[in-house]
Amino acid sequence: MQIEIEYCVPCGYLPKATAAQTRLLEEFGNAIAGVTLKTGRKGVFTFRADGEEIYAKPAEFDIEGIVATLRERLPERDGVQPEGRDLLMGKRH
Numbered sequence: 001m002q003i004e005i006e007y008c009v010p011c012g013y014l015p016k017a018t019a020a021q022t023r024l025l026e027e028f029g030n031a032i033a034g035v036t037l038k039t040g041r042k043g044v045f046t047f048r049a050d051g052e053e054i055y056a057k058p059a060e061f062d063i064e065g066i067v068a069t070l071r072e073r074l075p076e077r078d079g080v081q082p083e084g085r086d087l088l089m090g091k092r093h
Helices: 016-031 062-075 082-088
Strands: 002-008 034-040 046-047 050-057
Touching: 002 016, 016 034, 016 046, 016 062, 046 062, 050 062
Parallel strands: 002 034
Antiparallel strands: 002 046, 046 050
16 A cells, blocks of 8 residues: 655645654554655645545544554555554564
């Protein structure tokens, strides 16, 4: 699964977009193809999974809701369980 985050440059959404990108990469690791950032304008802040919109401003931003939506879309065998996330983060050896 490829995730794209399109964000408004003039609005200053870059910090929020990069924080969300980091969160998704930490959460899903190799279970996804990647998380790309796409610059935009006019207040855009949108998340797409394989081209399908899963979040768009002005809906209230909820990264946990986005994580849950993506987890549901991943085949169970490819999903990263919480203990897998700890391993990706180097928290357990």
